[in-house]
Each structure stands twice: as structure tokens, then as C-alpha cells.
Amino acid sequence: xxxxxxxxxxxxxxxxxxxxxxxxxxxxxxxxxxxxxxxxxxxxxxxxxxxxxxxxxxxxxxxxxxxxxxxxxxxxxxxxxxxxxxxxxxxxxxxxx
Amino acid sequence: xxxxxxxxxxxxxxxxxxxxxxxxxxxxxxxxxxxxxxxxxxxxxxxxxxxxxxxxxxxxxxxxxxxxxxxxxxxxxxxxxxxxxxxxxxxxxxxxxxxxxxxxxxxxxxxxxxxxxxxxxxxxxxxxxxxxxxxxxxxxxxxxxxxxxxxxxxxxxxxxxxxxxxxxxxxxxxxxxxxxxxxxxxxxxxxxxxxxxxxxxxxxxxxxxxxxxxxxxxxxxxxxxxxxxxxxxxxxxxxxxxxxxxxxxxxxxxxxxxxxxxxxxxxxxxxxxxxxxxxxxxxxxxxxxxxxxxxxxxxxxxxxxxxxxxxxxxxxxxxxxxxxxxxxxxxxxxxxxxxxxxxxxxxxxxxxxxxxxxxxxxxxxxxxxxxxxxxxxxxxxxxxxxxxxxxxxxxxxxxxxxxxxxxxxxxxxxxxxxxxxxxxxxxxxxxxxxxxxxxxxxxxxxxxxxxxxxxxxxxxxxxxxxxxxxxxxxxxxxxxxxxxxxxxxxxxxxxxxxxxxxxxxxxxxxxxxxxxxxxxxxxxxxxxxxxxxxxxxxxxxxxxxxxxxxxxxxxxxxxxxxxxxx
Numbered sequence: 001x002x003x004x005x006x007x008x009x010x011x012x013x014x015x016x017x018x019x020x021x022x023x024x025x026x027x028x029x030x031x032x033x034x035x036x037x038x039x040x041x042x043x044x045x046x047x048x049x050x051x052x053x054x055x056x057x058x059x060x061x062x063x064x065x066x067x068x069x070x071x072x073x074x075x076x077x078x079x080x081x082x083x084x085x086x087x088x089x090x091x092x093x094x095x096x097x
Numbered sequence: 098x099x100x101x102x103x104x105x106x107x108x109x110x111x112x113x114x115x116x117x118x119x120x121x122x123x124x125x126x127x128x129x130x131x132x133x134x135x136x137x138x139x140x141x142x143x144x145x146x147x148x149x150x151x152x153x154x155x156x157x158x159x160x161x162x163x164x165x166x167x168x169x170x171x172x173x174x175x176x177x178x179x180x181x182x183x184x185x186x187x188x189x190x191x192x193x194x195x196x197x198x199x200x201x202x203x204x205x206x207x208x209x210x211x212x213x214x215x216x217x218x219x220x221x222x223x224x225x226x227x228x229x230x231x232x233x234x235x236x237x238x239x240x241x242x243x244x245x246x247x248x249x250x251x252x253x254x255x256x257x258x259x260x261x262x263x264x265x266x267x268x269x270x271x272x273x274x275x276x277x278x279x280x281x282x283x284x285x286x287x288x289x290x291x292x293x294x295x296x297x298x299x300x301x302x303x304x305x306x307x308x309x310x311x312x313x314x315x316x317x318x319x320x321x322x323x324x325x326x327x328x329x330x331x332x333x334x335x336x337x338x339x340x341x342x343x344x345x346x347x348x349x350x351x352x353x354x355x356x357x358x359x360x361x362x363x364x365x366x367x368x369x370x371x372x373x374x375x376x377x378x379x380x381x382x383x384x385x386x387x388x389x390x391x392x393x394x395x396x397x398x399x400x401x402x403x404x405x406x407x408x409x410x411x412x413x414x415x416x417x418x419x420x421x422x423x424x425x426x427x428x429x430x431x432x433x434x435x436x437x438x439x440x441x442x443x444x445x446x447x448x449x450x451x452x453x454x455x456x457x458x459x460x461x462x463x464x465x466x467x468x469x470x471x472x473x474x475x476x477x478x479x480x481x482x483x484x485x486x487x488x489x490x491x492x493x494x495x496x497x498x499x500x501x502x503x504x505x506x507x508x509x510x511x512x513x514x515x516x517x518x519x520x521x522x523x524x525x526x527x528x529x530x531x532x533x534x535x536x537x538x539x540x541x542x543x544x545x546x547x548x549x550x551x552x553x554x555x556x557x558x559x560x561x562x563x564x565x566x567x568x569x570x571x572x573x574x575x576x577x578x579x580x581x582x583x584x585x586x587x588x589x590x591x592x593x594x595x596x597x598x599x600x601x602x603x604x605x606x607x608x609x610x611x612x613x614x615x616x617x618x619x620x621x622x623x624x625x626x627x628x629x630x631x632x633x634x635x636x637x638x639x640x641x642x643x644x645x646x647x648x649x650x651x652x653x654x655x656x657x658x659x660x661x662x663x
Binding site: 024025028029030031032033036045046049051052053055056057059060063069070071 | 293294295296319320323325327328440471473489492493496497500501504509510512514515516541542568569570621622
């Protein structure tokens with residue numbers, strides 16, 4: 001199934017897949033495939049199990065790949081890391097082409 | 098502001114002036130109402146040892162001081178893992194809640210008097226760290242030990258007219274002394290908590306500058322090696338100095354941090370047991386110099402320390418680090434036991450192995466420091482054959498279960514990231530899992546073209562069964578079919594030829610492939626056996642998994658060398 005869906009969703013899902021690959025490659029999550037990352041599940045703590053060092057690495061990767069500069073409102077900024085959907089919203093809103 | 102020793106209650110002196118700093122900063126001289134709220138709360142509770150875990154330095158300080166002023170001892174867990182807190186809660190007289198309750202209600206009560214000074218030979222804190230066997234070790238510090246070390250810092254690096262921004266936890270000795278107690282005695286503001294993020298650090302530097310205070314940064318290699326270059330460090334107030342501790346910085350990263358922040362980077366070497374031992378500024382000299390008052394001896398490459406910061410200042414303490422003596426100092430050569438540090442967190446490999454072995458599925462485990470730049474650990478876990486995962490989903494689920502099991506006992510950054518499952522540990526002729534076998538097991542981390550090796554079986558000299566897995570990050574999976582990634586047939590044949598050459602020492606001119614059959618797609622995460630048989634004119638191979646046969650064929654070669662029996 002899903003050809004029609006895939007077609008309609010392609011732009012969004014391209015970025016979703018791209019971000020999944022960015023997370024997997026940046027953090028060397030060798031046992032995780034893109035399908036294992038549930039866009040709604042927490043990336044940190046009990047979901048994907050990422051930790052404080054991963055948060056720093058992801059911050060660097062976002063800057064490198066999308067030119068996104070996180071700002072000082074740490075509480076707010078790090079909320080973008082809550083799950084993949086939140087991260088994707090951040091990239092869509094703040095990416096520098 | 099002048100320096101007041103810890104036992105003279107520096108937080109009770111009269112406030113000279115008020116500084117305009119945002120609320121996340123802790124003003125040592127404004128702590129009194131919060132200390133008193135805790136004092137009132139404690140008045141209704143027994144004395145003795147109290148467990149204290151508070152992430153915010155202000156909340157932490159108020160509770161810590163209230164314990165001290167009321168003659169109690171603060172017991173600091175190293176992390177907030179449920180198993181850690183439950184274990185320690187068992188050994189103490191009580192656990193402090195998150196807050197002492199309604200501050201106004203406390204304020205209405207009769208004022209409490211505080212002692213004129215604290216007894217310097219009394220126990221101030223109990224810290225926890227991981228011992229070489231992995232068993233948690235309890236370390237007590239008296240006020241005189243803490244005072245001696247704070248005084249050494251105050252002499253070398255005075256904080257007058259400064260402030261402290263800490264990126265490390267005050268539940269550990271280094272963060273406690275450098276990030277909290279020293280500024281407390283010096284009467285200067287400090288902050289912590291979310292400062293571990295670079296963006297927050299930048300904002301706090303600006304706030305310090307706006308208040309005309311010279312900021313001192315307390316950090317660790319985990320943060321400094323990941324400082325982003327795009328933040329406007331050059332436009333921000335320059336730190337007076339940057340401390341780093343927890344692990345040595347590479348000279349490259351020490352240089353980079355100095356130029357990025359335009360400030361001297363001072364590294365402190367020490368441990369929970371010893372407190373600080375030595376310091377260095379790598380851009381000037383890579384040799385570690387003992388802190389004032391600390392004596393070191395380097396006998397047979399082992400470091401011994403005698404120091405006023407130790408429990409027994411007269412005795413020589415054996416530090417489990419290997420060193421080389423150099424004039425007026427020493428070089429560090431690494432640990433002498435199975436303890437490693439990940440992002441500054443000390444963890445015993447034996448402890449991880451024993452904890453893993455208590456998981457239902459695991460018979461035995463070897464935890465390995467792979468020496469990678471990210472510091473992440475690897476594990477080789479021995480499982481009963483029936484429980485070995487054969488495909489991605491079961492392997493992923495197993496790793497999730499084992500990580501969850503470990504997370505009750507370990508801080509998240511110390512949980513191994515790279516997992517290899519076997520039914521018996523691969524071993525060399527001496528029955529040891531040696532470095533070269535370990536390198537083979539984890540070779541696919543840096544080589545995205547090879548299958549993941551998990552063991553060889555050699556029923557006879559002409560036959561070899563190699564257990565392998567398709568790494569999820571195999572380069573050949575990319576761009577093939579995004580929706581249905583699989584290993585291209587040509588790659589399977591290439592693997593057969595390559596692995597046969599390594600095992601049989603057969604090298605020859607490729608003549609052709611015969612009887613080649615592809616029967617089943619080989620998918621990422623699948624565990625498979627590559628069966629290799631040496632033939633006079635080349636080799637025969639087949640690839641099987643729990644699903645059945647994937648591929649088989651014969652490769653004809655013009656063999657140039659004689660047979661080598663391996």
C-alpha cells in the first residue's frame with residue numbers, strides 16, 4: 001500500500017527520513033533503522049534513549065546541516081528535541097537555505 | 098568581597114550590595130530565608146545523615162547549608178537513577194523532599210539561631226562513586242578537607258569581583274568545590290543547571306558582563322569538545338578562566354577552546370577519593386603539576402598521593418592511574434584498572450558486565466572500551482542459542498530491553514552503545530577474547546562496506562562457516578530501494594571472495610562465477626552464515642539465515658600460490 005500516500009506526503013516524508021538518517025548517522029545508532037524512530041516518541045530518556053551528550057551532538061549537526069543556530073532559551077530550545085515531529089517543525093521553520 | 102572559610106558560615110555575613118542578576122543566578126548572601134525554611138522543616142525531623150539530590154544549585158545550596166547548620170551530614174548520590182536513590186535511601190536517616198514546603202509559613206515561625214561556626218573535624222558530606230570492582234564506594238569528607246582544597250583554589254585562582262558559571266553537576270566533588278563552595282566562600286554569584294548547553298553558557302556570559310562581573314567557567318571535556326563555533330564567543334564577555342575536569346582534554350581541544358573562548362583553560366586532575374591532585378594549562382605546559390600542599394610519588398609507574406584533601410592526610414594514597422614522572426610533575430598514562438570515564442562519569446566495566454549478567458537473556462558479557470573518540474562502550478553478550486536475535490526487529494527489541502535493564506543502575510551516557518550477540522565468546526589460541534578479535538567484532542563501525550563479523554567455525558581445513566550480520570548502516574543499502582533496503586547480489590559474492598581469501602589464503606586471478614543462484618533477499622539486521630568451501634579451482638559458497646538460503650555459487654580462480662592451511 002501507500003504509493004498514493006507516499007506521493008502526496010513525499011515532501012514531508014523526505015525531510016522526516018532525512019532527519020532520521022541525520023540522527024542515526026550523527027549518533028552512530030547502529031541498531032536503529034529509520035522505521036524504528038516513532039515521530040511521536042521521546043528522543044531522550046525512555047523513548048529512543050538518547051542522552052545529554054547526544055543533545056550536544058544533535059545541536060552541532062543541526063547547525064552544520066541546516067544552518068540552525070539554537071538560542072539561549074534552553075528550556076524552549078530543547079523542547080524542539082522532544083520528538084522527531086518537534087525537531088522537524090524546528091527545521092522547517094528555521095532552516096537557512 | 099573577602100574570602101571567608103566554610104566553617105565560618107560565609108553565607109551569614111551581611112550583604113554589602115545587591116547585584117542585578119536574573120533569578121537563575123544564586124546570590125550567596127540572599128540564601129538565608131531559603132536556608133531557614135529548610136531549618137524549620139528539619140526541626141521536625143531526626144538528625145543524622147540525609148540524602149540530598151537537587152539539580153538547581155540554589156535549591157541544593159539552601160538544603161545543604163541547612164543540614165550543616167543543624168549538625169547533620171549531607172549524603173550526595175552521584176546520579177538520580179531509581180536504583181541508586183533507593184539503595185542510598187536505605188542507608189541514611191532520611192531523604193530530603195524537593196522543597197521544604199510553604200516558605201511564608203516557615204517565616205511566621207520563631208527565628209532559628211545558627212551556630213557561630215561549624216566544627217572543622219565533623220563530617221560534612223558523603224559522596225558516591227564507582228569503585229574498581231564496580232561496587233559503589235562511599236566517601237566521606239570532613240569540613241577541614243573541603244576547606245583545605247577551597248583555600249588552594251582561592252590562592253591559585255581568586256574569585257574576587259567574579260562569578261561562576263558551572264556546566265557540571267554539584268553532586269560530584271569537582272562541581273561541588275569549584276562550582277558551588279568556592280564561590281560561596283568568596284561571596285560571589287554562581288549558576289548551573291541548564292548551563293551545560295552552549296547556548297545557555299553564552300547567555301550567562303552576557304549576563305555576567307552586564308553585571309560587570311568577570312565570569313569563570315567550570316566545565317568538562319564533554320562540553321568543551323562540543324562547543325559550536327557559530328556562537329558569537331568573540332562578542333561575548335571573555336571568561337577570566339575556564340576549568341576542565343573529569344578527563345584529560347586532548348591538546349588539540351585545549352588549544353581550540355582557548356582560541357574559541359579567548360581564555361586560559363585550566364585542567365584539574367583528581368578523583369572523588371583524593372579531591373584535586375594536579376593542574377595544568379596545556380597551551381603552556383602539558384605536564385601535570387601537583388596542587389599546593391599535595392605530594393606525589395611515581396613508583397613503578399603507579400601514582401601515590403599524600404594530601405590535606407584526603408581522609409587521612411598523613412598516609413600515602415595509591416591512585417589507580419599509571420603515570421610517568423617528569424621534572425616537577427608527571428604525565429598521565431591511563432587507568433590501571435577496569436574503570437573508564439564516559440563524559441566524565443566514572444563507570445566500572447566489571448559492574449556493567451555483572452549487571453548485564455543479571456538480565457534474563459544474558460549468560461555472560463564482556464564490556465569493552467573501544468577507544469573511540471565519542472567514548473561510547475561496546476558489549477559482547479553471550480546468549481543461549483535459542484535467544485540469539487536473527488533479524489533487525491528482534492535484535493532492536495533485545496537491545497532496548499538490555500538498555501532499559503542497565504538504565505536502572507547506570508547513568509544514561511555510560512550505557513553501552515554497540516552490541517554484539519554471540520552464543521560463545523570468540524577466542525584466540527590462548528582461549529582469550531583478545532584485542533584483534535575485538536577489533537574484528539566492531540570493525541563495521543568504521544568500515545561501512547563489510548558485514549558485521551560474529552565468529553568463525555572451522556569444521557575442517559577446507560571449510561569455514563562465518564557468522565555475520567548485515568549492518569543497518571551498510572553503505573550498499575543506500576539508494577538501492579529506500580522502501581525495501583537489501584544487500585545487492587554482487588556484494589554478497591564480493592564478501593564470499595574477500596572472506597575466503599582471508600581464511601584460506603587463496604589469492605588468484607578471477608576466472609568466473611558458476612551456478613550462481615539468488616534465492617532470497619538479504620535484509621539489514623539479518624544474521625546469516627556464510628559457508629565457504631575451498632576447491633582446487635576456487636571456492637564454493639552459500640549464504641543461509643533462519644529464513645533459509647539466500648544465495649549460493651562457485652567462484653573459479655586461477656590459483657597462484659600453493660595451499661596454505663590456516
